[in-house]
Amino acid sequence: xxxxxxxxxxxxxxxxxxxxxxxxxxxxxxEKLEELTGDVTDINIDMSDLAYTSSAGLRLFLQYHNLLLxxxxxxxxxxxxxxxxxxxxxxxxxxxxxxxx
Amino acid sequence: xxxxxxxxxxxxIITRWLFIVIFLALLVSLVSIIFVQTVYQRxxxxxxxAEGVDxxxxxxxxxxxxxxxxxxxxxxxxxxxxRNYITDESWLVDLVDMxxxxxxxxxxxxxxxxxxxxxxPEYIGWDMSSGEQSGEFMCLLDGADYYEQELxxxxxxxxxxxxxxxxxxxxxxxxxxxxxxxKNYEDYLTACMSDAVRNRRIGINGLYAIADxxxxxxxxxxxxxxxxxxxxxxxxxxxxxxxxYSRVRMFDKDCYVVSIMxxxxxxxxxxxxxxxxxxxxxDKILIISMNILMLLCIFIILSRLLNRHVVKGIExxxxxxxxxxxxxLEEKADVKNSIEFAELSDGINSTVDRLKQMIAEAxxxxxxxxxxxxxxxxxxxxxxxxxxxxxxxxxxxxSMETAKTVGGDFFDFYKLSDHLLVVTMADVSDKGxxxxxxxxxxxxxxxxxxxxxxxxxxxxxxxxxxxWENNEGxxxxxxxxxxxxxxxxxxxxxxxxxxxxxxxGIDGPVFVKQKRQLMMGAMPEVNYQGQEFTLRPGxxxxxxxxxxxxxxxxxxELYGNDRLLSVIAAKHEAYRNSSRKDYCKDICCxxxxxxxxxxxxxxxxxxxxxxxxxxxxxK
Numbered sequence: 022x023x024x025x026x027x028x029x030x031x032x033x034x035x036x037x038x039x040x041x042x043x044x045x046x047x048x049x050x051x052e053k054l055e056e057l058t059g060d061v062t063d064i065n066i067d068m069s070d071l072a073y074t075s076s077a078g079l080r081l082f083l084q085y086h087n088l089l090l091x092x093x094x095x096x097x098x099x100x101x102x103x104x105x106x107x108x109x110x111x112x113x114x115x116x117x118x119x120x121x122x
Numbered sequence: 123x124x125x126x127x128x129x130x131x132x133x134x135i136i137t138r139w140l141f142i143v144i145f146l147a148l149l150v151s152l153v154s155i156i157f158v159q160t161v162y163q164r165x166x167x168x169x170x171x172a173e174g175v176d177x178x179x180x181x182x183x184x185x186x187x188x189x190x191x192x193x194x195x196x197x198x199x200x201x202x203x204x205r206n207y208i209t210d211e212s213w214l215v216d217l218v219d220m221x222x223x224x225x226x227x228x229x230x231x232x233x234x235x236x237x238x239x240x241x242x243p244e245y246i247g248w249d250m251s252s253g254e255q256s257g258e259f260m261c262l263l264d265g266a267d268y269y270e271q272e273l274x275x276x277x278x279x280x281x282x283x284x285x286x287x288x289x290x291x292x293x294x295x296x297x298x299x300x301x302x303x304x305k306n307y308e309d310y311l312t313a314c315m316s317d318a319v320r321n322r323r324i325g326i327n328g329l330y331a332i333a334d335x336x337x338x339x340x341x342x343x344x345x346x347x348x349x350x351x352x353x354x355x356x357x358x359x360x361x362x363x364x365x366x367y368s369r370v371r372m373f374d375k376d377c378y379v380v381s382i383m384x385x386x387x388x389x390x391x392x393x394x395x396x397x398x399x400x401x402x403x404x405d406k407i408l409i410i411s412m413n414i415l416m417l418l419c420i421f422i423i424l425s426r427l428l429n430r431h432v433v434k435g436i437e438x439x440x441x442x443x444x445x446x447x448x449x450x451l452e453e454k455a456d457v458k459n460s461i462e463f464a465e466l467s468d469g470i471n472s473t474v475d476r477l478k479q480m481i482a483e484a485x486x487x488x489x490x491x492x493x494x495x496x497x498x499x500x501x502x503x504x505x506x507x508x509x510x511x512x513x514x515x516x517x518x519x520x521s522m523e524t525a526k527t528v529g530g531d532f533f534d535f536y537k538l539s540d541h542l543l544v545v546t547m548a549d550v551s552d553k554g555x556x557x558x559x560x561x562x563x564x565x566x567x568x569x570x571x572x573x574x575x576x577x578x579x580x581x582x583x584x585x586x587x588x589x590w591e592n593n594e595g596x597x598x599x600x601x602x603x604x605x606x607x608x609x610x611x612x613x614x615x616x617x618x619x620x621x622x623x624x625x626x627g628i629d630g631p632v633f634v635k636q637k638r639q640l641m642m643g644a645m646p647e648v649n650y651q652g653q654e655f656t657l658r659p660g661x662x663x664x665x666x667x668x669x670x671x672x673x674x675x676x677x678x679e680l681y682g683n684d685r686l687l688s689v690i691a692a693k694h695e696a697y698r699n700s701s702r703k704d705y706c707k708d709i710c711c712x713x714x715x716x717x718x719x720x721x722x723x724x725x726x727x728x729x730x731x732x733x734x735x736x737x738x739x740x741k
Contacts (some may be wrong), residue, residue: 076551076668083645087645112600112641113619113639117645
């Protein structure tokens with residue numbers, strides 16, 4: 022997985038993921054999110070170039086969804102591909118997460 | 123001067139400071155060399171000038187003395203050869219007249235010390251022994267050949283200043299005395315002086331000058347200065363014989379100047395500082411370049427030594443430490459080029475050894491605890507050593523193989539009444555002790571809520587809320603929980619983000635794929651919807667966790683759904699014409715065994731949990 026284009030504007034950060042998000046790459050994303058949550062409340066994750074996410078990725082999304090919500094902000098998942106969207110729907114996460122198609 | 127911080131290498135710091143220290147040492151030595159050289163050069167120049175000035179004055183005195191002596195002895199000889207001059211007054215007067223530019227007076231003194239003849243008539247009959255000045259000449263009657271005085275007032279009249287010299291007659295009949303008037307004396311000296319210093323130099327460009335008591339230069343190395351009046355009289359001494367040293371601009375050059383006073387004349391020598399500087403110039407260049415060379419050598423040798431013996435050692439130690447920090451506890455620090463480094467290396471090695479020992483001890487303790495935790499966890503699951511059969515209503519088998527000794531998976535089954543069987547398959551989103559503890563909690567919550575007699579969707583929603591409490595999404599659990607009506611075979615279930623069960627037994631195996639909802643504990647409020655299907659007698663339900671379908675194979679691929687279905691289909695086929703004893707156990711075991719076969723040498727990364735329940739009613 023590649024992480025690129027981390028843009029911080031005020032209380033909002035946008036980052037773009039590429040490739041696969043799995044058990045080996047999820048810790049990198051977690052580290053980045055941990056780093057960001059100190060400064061921003063809203064995080065947007067651009068998933069347009071993300072091919073696949075494993076349960077480790079799902080877990081991260083859920084955790085940070087809850088974490089940011091509690092801090093008065095939100096996590097927005099942008100442009101997931103059909104496969105990832107299907108995973109969100111299969112796991113019932115589609116209803117809970119903020120997803121922009 | 124330099125910023126030394128954690129980003130600066132020790133070698134760089136040492137080299138910098140070494141450079142500064144060496145540079146300062148160089149500066150100090152250069153300054154002292156220049157200072158000593160300058161002082162020495164000044165002293166040397168002054169000595170040279172003083173010596174020269176003294177020589178000049180002595181030369182002049184000697185020139186006068188020699189002339190005076192020649193005159194005196196010459197006249198004495200002349201008179202001895204011609205005795206009648208002794209009484210011839212007019213001859214003496216003529217003699218003085220003829221030499222009047224030098225000679226002022228001639229007296230002839232007899233054996234008794236009385237002047238018997240003189241060019242000055244008043245002096246005739248004067249008793250030489252009667253005055254102090256004239257008395258000194260009495261030595262010529264006691265055997266001395268020649269006697270000379272400096273300029274002074276004579277005994278006849280203190281105000282008449284004269285220079286006298288006398289020579290004894292060889293027959294002992296008396297002596298001749300001649301006198302030089304002050305004016306003649308000074309005229310002579312003046313003439314001598316300009317000759318004595320003309321073209322006479324100190325070194326190459328050093329000059330002499332002689333000035334009279336009115337500070338007028340009457341003679342100098344270069345005639346063009348003659349007549350010039352010295353304005354800076356502070357360079358001149360106040361008293362006779364005491365040289366005065368100074369440094370002034372003189373003769374258009376910055377000069378060291380020494381002046382002395384002799385016979386009321388100032389003798390001055392000036393020597394250009396620039397020329398004095400040449401005395402030690404080569405020495406200075408040589409000493410300074412040797413200094414620079416030596417300090418440069420010291421600098422290079424010291425920094426080489428430091429680098430070889432200290433910096434390199436530190437770097438090697440750091441490299442070893444870095445490997446150790448990154449987990450390579452087999453790394454040995456091996457820098458032995460000095461006692462200190464050997465001790466440091468040994469210290470690091472023994473620390474690492476001790477660390478390894480402690481880790482091993484901790485590992486052993488943790489292993490022991492994990493084994494205990496595993497047995498507690500296994501004990502919390504329903505006992506399933508053998509297939510469970512319930513009055514032919516259903517048979518059931520389940521097993522769990524944990525990946526990390528304790529796992530996050532669990533299964534459960536219990537009857538709420540004679541007609542109602544509850545089966546649960548769940549997977550906590552983590553592994554290890556925390557997952558196991560969360561699993562125990564989830565299992566207890568689900569069972570308690572089920573026993574409260576709620577509907578499956580109700581209890582699922584309540585369980586979610588309870589699991590959210592004090593957890594808030596940091597852990598969650600995927601659950602498939604079904605209430606099976608043993609009379610009708612109707613299954614009411616909630617599917618909370620878990621893997622889809624396999625239904626098989628009459629038709630070929632298929633996944634029960636209806637609406638999947640969010641896992642439990644991930645969100646504060648989830649409204650679970652109950653779903654249902656009906657088991658026909660003879661049909662079975664296979665529940666599992668993703669440890670089965672996502673088991674990794676040797677070729678990097680995952681076990682997958684298709685392989686699962688085909689194993690189940692094959693096993694079911696094998697039972698087509700035999701008794702159903704241990705049917706469920708066999709299904710479970712063959713799936714588990716196939717997963718292990720698929721993974722081969724690859725270590726199990728997730729818990730493998732399976733459950734098979736066969737609905738037997740009516741069969």
